[in-house]
Amino acid sequence: MLFLVELPSQILIKVALGAVIASIALSLVGTLIVQLKITNIGYSMSHAAFAGASFGIWLNAYMFPNFDEQITALIFTLITALILGPLSNKTKLSSEVILGALFSLLTALGFIFLSTLPTGVITQRAVSVLWGSLFGLRYIDFLNLSFIIIGFIIILTIYYREFLAIIFHEKIAMAAGIRVAMFKFLVLTITALIVSISIKIVGALLVYALIIMPTSTAYQFLYDFKKILYISPIFGAFSAILGLFLSLTTNFPISSSMILISCIIFLIAVGLSPKRRILSKKDLNKKITEKKMG
Numbered sequence: 001m002l003f004l005v006e007l008p009s010q011i012l013i014k015v016a017l018g019a020v021i022a023s024i025a026l027s028l029v030g031t032l033i034v035q036l037k038i039t040n041i042g043y044s045m046s047h048a049a050f051a052g053a054s055f056g057i058w059l060n061a062y063m064f065p066n067f068d069e070q071i072t073a074l075i076f077t078l079i080t081a082l083i084l085g086p087l088s089n090k091t092k093l094s095s096e097v098i099l100g101a102l103f104s105l106l107t108a109l110g111f112i113f114l115s116t117l118p119t120g121v122i123t124q125r126a127v128s129v130l131w132g133s134l135f136g137l138r139y140i141d142f143l144n145l146s147f148i149i150i151g152f153i154i155i156l157t158i159y160y161r162e163f164l165a166i167i168f169h170e171k172i173a174m175a176a177g178i179r180v181a182m183f184k185f186l187v188l189t190i191t192a193l194i195v196s197i198s199i200k201i202v203g204a205l206l207v208y209a210l211i212i213m214p215t216s217t218a219y220q221f222l223y224d225f226k227k228i229l230y231i232s233p234i235f236g237a238f239s240a241i242l243g244l245f246l247s248l249t250t251n252f253p254i255s256s257s258m259i260l261i262s263c264i265i266f267l268i269a270v271g272l273s274p275k276r277r278i279l280s281k282k283d284l285n286k287k288i289t290e291k292k293m294g
Helices: 002-006 009-035 039-062 069-091 095-115 119-131 139-158 160-168 170-175 180-202 207-219 225-250 254-272 274-293
Strands: none
Touching: 009 039, 009 139, 009 180, 009 207, 009 225, 009 254, 039 069, 039 095, 039 180, 039 207, 069 095, 069 180, 139 160, 139 180, 160 170, 160 180, 160 225, 170 180, 180 207, 180 254, 207 225, 207 254, 225 254
16 A cells, blocks of 8 residues: 555556556457457457567667667557458458467567567566556557547447447348448457557557456346447446556556456456356256256
8 A cells, every 4th residue: 555655646647547548448449359259369469469569679679779669569460450351351261270370470479579689678678568567658658549449439430330230140241231341350450559559558468358358247247239338448447447456555567457357357247147147047947848858
């Protein structure tokens, strides 16, 4: 608790604001990723950001001093979005094959770049890429995330029916003339933008959890896509605030504390979920029926 008291209010507000905005952004895009059943793609995006940021730090150490690793993180995530989007459709390869190859390649590249850095660099910027560093946030990071959130909300508002149709049934949506591939690529692009900025806040190894957990928590109680869109960011922001408080009172890493709280909330939601009870009753009735028929 002493750490919480001694922390200047200006820094505390900036850290809290960064954690909440990042959680809201990741939760929003996570809603579509979960509903579209492309969670593996979100995982690949986080590793693309990790490889890109690691390469940016490598460039900073050997070639371009003061180079911003977010630039290369964004480039790597956008290239990954392109590979998983239009290029995967042209190659006709299975998405699982592409995801497996990308995951292995990006993870290997990230650790290769980090392993060749000078020792002093590894203990500073490289750790912040892996685990995040809310205390090193700039106000431009807040603005970028805020603009992306606003733009994403505008896109969801305009194309809500199209996204809903794709979530309901892709083939029916395609038969109705909806450009499914284009909308999926749009989701991938927005994910790339949000993840590349959020790794500085949450860290490349943990950003995936904040994409999935809040939406998965909301999904335990809700069926309606619009309601999940509203509630997921609330769960995300709540996890960020509680995680920040846990970190400041225990001296745990902030990003790890946020993920820990998010996972605890998810487990509680699973235990209280009315959906789970309904499914359990259906399974029980099915077994009773089968036993009677047997």
